[in-house]
Amino acid sequence: DARVTQTPRHKVTEMGQEVTMRCQPILGHNTVFWYRQTMMQGLELLAYFRNRAPLDDSGMPKDRFSAEMPDATLATLKIQPSEPRDSAVYFCASGLGQGGNQPQHFGDGTRLSIL
């Protein structure tokens, strides 16, 4: 079964440090999404890419968050500087982006704790 792979699975760091999360989408998927999940807000879209180009990053705090796709097999989400309110589970999802019954597939997330 093809899967979305996220690393690291867990990250604990101190406030002010840079955090980088990585995602390997399913081979052949051209659309990659970054979500954040908290108890209060649920799953929220941060940004998404199609064919490596950013389509929408309106859900992301631009002053500290950045998302990139250096190549088709790697997406990254960076937080610099990190703050305690960034503590959450960050999910990457990928999809075919061509309509019809082609849903998003999720990785198992990066559980981030900022002390």
Added chain:
Amino acid sequence: QKEVEQDPGPLSVPEGAIVSLNCTYSNSAFQYFMWYRQYSRKGPELLMYTYSSGNKEDGRFTAQVDKSSKYISLFIRDSQPSDSATYLCAMEVYGGSQGNLIFGKGTKLSVKP
């Protein structure tokens, strides 16, 4: 009012019970409706995917969409302890990962042996 509303539960039922999970939404442009299941410390996994109104059945799971009422449901028959998870409804306008999914906050289900 949020675009998608879902009762967070928790919902606790005995093994073998029929479970009904629901979401309401406000955006009449939504056409694709999904249910995801999320086990503890895992990512959401797709359970059911439906387009427009009607019913879809897959084993013990039935998804219903009523666009006139802006209401979707997931029924689980003969519930099992392995069904214990959080169930998230999700919906989108264009389908096929062409836009972003809007999620409900999830209903936590516990099926007791």
